[in-house]
Amino acid sequence: MSASAFEQAAGRLNIAARPLDMARAVLVDGEAQSAVAKREGVSRNAVCLAVNRIWNAHSEVPEGFERVTAILPKHKAFLVRQWQREAVERLDAKR
Numbered sequence: 001m002s003a004s005a006f007e008q009a010a011g012r013l014n015i016a017a018r019p020l021d022m023a024r025a026v027l028v029d030g031e032a033q034s035a036v037a038k039r040e041g042v043s044r045n046a047v048c049l050a051v052n053r054i055w056n057a058h059s060e061v062p063e064g065f066e067r068v069t070a071i072l073p074k075h076k077a078f079l080v081r082q083w084q085r086e087a088v089e090r091l092d093a094k095r
Contacts, residue, residue, distance in 0.1 A: 009058035019050035
């Protein structure tokens, strides 16, 4: 996950600094959850919970939108990806 996407997801949550740092280490820096747990002196489950909170906030679909999975010809897929980029830009502008 990019640092920018992480910050956007974290901004939607009320989360303490320590779990936030643990989630960042896993999702942005690419550290293993077990390594973060050992370094922080917490269970792997504690790290997993922090990661899941951020990931779920990141994956939320805004009201009025729907997540779609489809198999399309390349030219149609190109159009759908373009629509998705435009929708994300409009959502980011509203935030």
